[in-house]
Amino acid sequence: MSYQSLVFRIALVTALSITAPLLNVTQAQADENLWGYVYGTDTLPKGGTEIYNWLTLRTGKGKGTYRGWDEMLELEHGFTDRFQGSFYLKGRSHRIADGALDEDPSRTLDRSLEFDGVNLAFKYNVSSVYKDLLGLSLYLEPSYSRIHRVTGERMNQFGLETKFLFQKNFFDDQLALAYNFTLEPEWSKFKASGEREKELELEHTVGASYRVLPNWFLGIEGRYHSEYPDFKGREHGAYFLGPNIHYGAEKWWFTFTYLPQIWGHPHIPNRGGSNLHLGEHERHEFRLKIAYVF
Amino acid sequence: MKLLRYSLCVPALVATAHATQFMSAEQAQRGFFPAADSFLEKKLDLSTDQLAQIEARSRTRMRLKRFRLWEALAHGQRVGVVIVDEVYGKHEFITYAVGIDPAGKIVGIEILDYRESYGGEVRNAQWRAQFVGKNAQDRLELDKDIRNISGATLSCQHVTEGVRRNLALFHAVFAKN
Numbered sequence: 276m277s278y279q280s281l282v283f284r285i286a287l288v289t290a291l292s293i294t295a296p297l298l299n300v301t302q303a304q305a306d307e308n309l310w311g312y313v314y315g316t317d318t319l320p321k322g323g324t325e326i327y328n329w330l331t332l333r334t335g336k337g338k339g340t341y342r343g344w345d346e347m348l349e350l351e352h353g354f355t356d357r358f359q360g361s362f363y364l365k366g367r368s369h370r371i372a373d374g375a376l377d378e379d380p381s382r383t384l385d386r387s388l389e390f391d392g393v394n395l396a397f398k399y400n401v402s403s404v405y406k407d408l409l410g411l412s413l414y415l416e417p418s419y420s421r422i423h424r425v426t427g428e429r430m431n432q433f434g435l436e437t438k439f440l441f442q443k444n445f446f447d448d449q450l451a452l453a454y455n456f457t458l459e460p461e462w463s464k465f466k467a468s469g470e471r472e473k474e475l476e477l478e479h480t481v482g483a484s485y486r487v488l489p490n491w492f493l494g495i496e497g498r499y500h501s502e503y504p505d506f507k508g509r510e511h512g513a514y515f516l517g518p519n520i521h522y523g524a525e526k527w528w529f530t531f532t533y534l535p536q537i538w539g540h541p542h543i544p545n546r547g548g549s550n551l552h553l554g555e556h557e558r559h560e561f562r563l564k565i566a567y568v569f
Numbered sequence: 570m571k572l573l574r575y576s577l578c579v580p581a582l583v584a585t586a587h588a589t590q591f592m593s594a595e596q597a598q599r600g601f602f603p604a605a606d607s608f609l610e611k612k613l614d615l616s617t618d619q620l621a622q623i624e625a626r627s628r629t630r631m632r633l634k635r636f637r638l639w640e641a642l643a644h645g646q647r648v649g650v651v652i653v654d655e656v657y658g659k660h661e662f663i664t665y666a667v668g669i670d671p672a673g674k675i676v677g678i679e680i681l682d683y684r685e686s687y688g689g690e691v692r693n694a695q696w697r698a699q700f701v702g703k704n705a706q707d708r709l710e711l712d713k714d715i716r717n718i719s720g721a722t723l724s725c726q727h728v729t730e731g732v733r734r735n736l737a738l739f740h741a742v743f744a745k746n
Binding site for chain 2: 356
């Protein structure tokens with residue numbers, strides 16, 4: 276880990292650690308993430324606060340070397356029993372070599388963790404998964420990013436992620452099923468070329484999680500992601516499916532998901548994984564979330 | 570290796586979950602029935618018919634066939650029954666006791682063990698007092714005749730369902746005795 280990365284990480288942790296106690300925490304309560312990518316409908320109760328560390332590794336372009344690390348530190352707070360807000364600090368690092376990027380085979384990059392941007396997120400619980408027929412929450416996440424997710428290029432990108440979250444539990448809440456529908460328009464301007472882009476991202480995610488032992492949950496989650504440049508025709512789409520494990524204790528929890536791509540379009544010739552889209556996506560994604568409950 | 574290195578850099582997150590016992594079963598028994606001079610432990614193996622009857626009456630799932638209860642006795646006469654049961658919390662089980670008088674009415678409920686960091690408001694005396702006097706004929710439903718505690722919905726729901734199940738169990742086992 277470079278000195279710069281270490282300083283960045285310490286700054287993130289310190290900033291959020293100082294901020295959390297200022298939020299008049301009256302009660303420790305967890306809005307636990309049973310999945311890495313799928314969101315449940317729970318919200319933190321009024322006064323509840325958590326800090327999350329998200330770490331995602333994306334790797335495998337079918338050629339060359341590609342590793343993209345996305346890190347987020349999230350401070351989440353319940354303003355009412357139904358409404359919560361979050362603040363994210365984002366970091367990103369890349370290792371790109373040997374023609375890994377199909378659109379720019381000559382691009383090489385070895386950049387350690389750098390500040391990427393900030394997000395805000397708001398979640399409102401419409402109906403409770405524990406006492407109503409179906410859990411439903413609405414989610415809105417405006418975002419700013421300065422490093423391109425795939426290429427690592429410098430840019431200014433603004434996004435507005437909108438999610439409809441559904442959850443249904445069975446067997447005394449031992450089994451949880453969830454579905455998310457996500458739309459996210461994004462506006463980008465690349466610093467080097469001055470090129471502007473706008474696109475719409477559409478995503479369906481589904482998850483199932485079962486409590487196999489006290490504290491331990493095993494699950495599976497699936498994700499379909501597609502993008503529509505200029506808000507018009509679909510440019511690409513990819514399906515991901517993989518297992519996850521979740522552990523929840525009194526003051527902390529973690530969730531780990533492995534989400535490989537199982538099918539994607541359009542396929543890129545002369546690369547491994549003939550049924551995959553390895554341009555805008557990767558062959559493997561790993562995500563670890565660790566949360567501390569105040 | 571890199572993943573491990575990253576993970577080690579997050580704040581000191583590791584804390585150990587621990588069970589908090591607020592009351593023993595014996596303390597709950599004496600609290601419910603102070604006039605009793607002894608408590609006779611019984612382990613009930615419910616028949617298939619009884620299980621079906623309890624599930625239908627309580628509108629809940631019977632996870633176990635065997636129940637542990639105590640008959641409260643005063644001068645050899647049964648003055649009540651205490652059932653100790655567990656329901657699912659978010660991570661672990663919530664252990665609670667229900668006291669039921671010979672007429673099938675709830676005398677009180679007590680939370681014995683609570684192992685979660687959240688939803689602990691079910692220990693609130695005012696919330697638990699809502700159950701006193703209820704019997705198997707009552708609806709015992711959250712947001713209907715039992716008030717929910719916002720932010721502790723899972724615990725409220727599961728304890729309410731558990732109490733409903735115990736009243737149905739009492740009705741199936743003792744109502745005709």
